[in-house]
Amino acid sequence: MKAQPFCRSHLRFVVTFFAFAICAITTQATDKVVVLKAARLFDGKSKSLVQNGVVIVQGAKIVDAGSNLPAPADAQVIDLGDTTLSPGFMDGHTHLTLDFSGNYNERRLRELDLNVSEQAIIATRYARATVEAGFTTVRDLGSRFVGSKEFVDVALRNSINKGVIVGPRMLVATFGIGATGGHFDPTSGFRDMLFGREPGFSEGIADGPDAIRQAVRFEVKNGADVIKAAVSGGVLSLADEVDTPQLTPAEMAALVDETHRLRKKVAVHCHGDQAAKEAIEAGVDSIEHGSFMKPETLTLMKNKGTYLTPTLMATEWIMGKIDNYPPALQAKAKAAGAARSDMFRNAVKMGVKISFGTDAAVFPHGQNAKEFKLMVDLGMQPIDALKAATGNAADLFGIAQKTGTLEKGKLADVIAMPGDPTADITATERVSFVMKEGKIIRNGPPSSQPVAVSADENPEIPAD
Numbered sequence: 436m437k438a439q440p441f442c443r444s445h446l447r448f449v450v451t452f453f454a455f456a457i458c459a460i461t462t463q464a465t466d467k468v469v470v471l472k473a474a475r476l477f478d479g480k481s482k483s484l485v486q487n488g489v490v491i492v493q494g495a496k497i498v499d500a501g502s503n504l505p506a507p508a509d510a511q512v513i514d515l516g517d518t519t520l521s522p523g524f525m526d527g528h529t530h531l532t533l534d535f536s537g538n539y540n541e542r543r544l545r546e547l548d549l550n551v552s553e554q555a556i557i558a559t560r561y562a563r564a565t566v567e568a569g570f571t572t573v574r575d576l577g578s579r580f581v582g583s584k585e586f587v588d589v590a591l592r593n594s595i596n597k598g599v600i601v602g603p604r605m606l607v608a609t610f611g612i613g614a615t616g617g618h619f620d621p622t623s624g625f626r627d628m629l630f631g632r633e634p635g636f637s638e639g640i641a642d643g644p645d646a647i648r649q650a651v652r653f654e655v656k657n658g659a660d661v662i663k664a665a666v667s668g669g670v671l672s673l674a675d676e677v678d679t680p681q682l683t684p685a686e687m688a689a690l691v692d693e694t695h696r697l698r699k700k701v702a703v704h705c706h707g708d709q710a711a712k713e714a715i716e717a718g719v720d721s722i723e724h725g726s727f728m729k730p731e732t733l734t735l736m737k738n739k740g741t742y743l744t745p746t747l748m749a750t751e752w753i754m755g756k757i758d759n760y761p762p763a764l765q766a767k768a769k770a771a772g773a774a775r776s777d778m779f780r781n782a783v784k785m786g787v788k789i790s791f792g793t794d795a796a797v798f799p800h801g802q803n804a805k806e807f808k809l810m811v812d813l814g815m816q817p818i819d820a821l822k823a824a825t826g827n828a829a830d831l832f833g834i835a836q837k838t839g840t841l842e843k844g845k846l847a848d849v850i851a852m853p854g855d856p857t858a859d860i861t862a863t864e865r866v867s868f869v870m871k872e873g874k875i876i877r878n879g880p881p882s883s884q885p886v887a888v889s890a891d892e893n894p895e896i897p898a899d
Contacts (some may be wrong), residue, residue, distance in 0.1 A: 515851045519855060562595060564881075670749075788827065826840050
């Protein structure tokens with residue numbers, strides 16, 4: 436007798452479960468089908484474009500993509516005319532919570548009065564400018580504010596994921612990991628103890644293999660998707676030489692081992708050749724910048740399958756605004772600028788794997804696509820530059836199963852640019868349509884222009 440109430444309760448549960456399941460299936464089945472049509476299509480992996488491109492989207496996913504595909508009945512058809520459809524671009528090296536494109540000395544003074552909450556609000560503009568420029572996914576490689584332990588990049592990523600604000604999909608690195616007095620030390624170059632204490636592992640500054648492991652664990656605990664470390668000096672830091680190694684081989688090994696044990700990838704800021712060689716041998720996933728890498732190091736890089744993220748735009752911007760920087764930084768920028776062109780040409784000729792990355796924040800957010808022309812001008816074929824920002828980048832990011840190409844089952848991250856980008860690579864700078872996960876973010880003029888630093892917006896010391 437006592438079993439009957441239990442059976443009735445169990446039956447109600449089963450009926451309710453199936454009712455919800457049927458409702459979910461019905462909702463999914465009734466998602467509106469959207470058909471995007473354009474004169475051409477680049478799928479993110481092929482060696483050429485196809486004519487009469489079509490991408491069929493339902494919900495957040497691609498149903499089909501190719502040439503001359505028929506539109507399903509009752510689908511919404513969006514004919515984008517003489518454009519080229521492409522997977523959403525990906526930038527492997529950004530800093531969306533920062534902007535250090537203005538005068539270096541003015542920024543350095545203003546950062547002492549920076550309100551981190553205000554900067555977080557401003558960062559929402561950088562995120563929108565980036566996605567409206569056609570970049571639907573970015574790696575955000577370092578977000579740090581002097582004297583603050585706030586994870587602004589994590590908050591920005593989460594707000595985008597929840598639909599609170601509009602922006603690209605973000606893989607964030609929280610604080611970059613570096614050595615005391617090195618490129619990522621936020622107090623380096625300031626008077627000793629100006630901020631009352633030395634930064635430690637909880638701000639990404641660590642010395643010795645065990646401290647490096649602790650810093651990696653702390654950052655993953657607090658939301659890091661990827662680990663970023665400075666293994667050589669940098670251009671926009673006052674207290675180090677641009678090409679000197681800043682981690683020992685033992686520290687490098689600990690960095691890579693601990694990061695990979697936690698199933699994350701390692702991106703390293705590195706200009707110097709020796710530091711790059713040690714990082715590649717340790718097994719890092721990407722070298723960011725790589726200005727002074729020699730052919731022998733590039734050969735090692737190719738053999739190991741390590742990606743190069745060249746960030747040509749950063750050097751280009753700095754050299755165009757060289758008077759905005761102190762003499763010591765000008766000298767470092769000139770040396771890195773003179774070396775990086777030959778390095779990149781050699782990398783292209785040798786077949787090193789290259790992922791698109793710009794160091795956005797060194798220049799105003801939203802101008803990321805200018806990197807394409809710089810890559811092509813230095814010897815990369817236009818189609819390979821497009822692949823660097825789509826299929827290649829997705830492979831480096833570890834999300835190729837979800838996005839990076841226009842294929843059935845992938846997330847519907849689709850953009851359109853005028854004309855044929857393989858004939859005029861600057862078409863990438865004039866994106867006119869942006870869809871992210873099936874939602875149209877832009878169809879026509881952007882809602883905002885590229886965002887530059889103003890007198891009232893003060894960034895942190897540059898990360899690269």
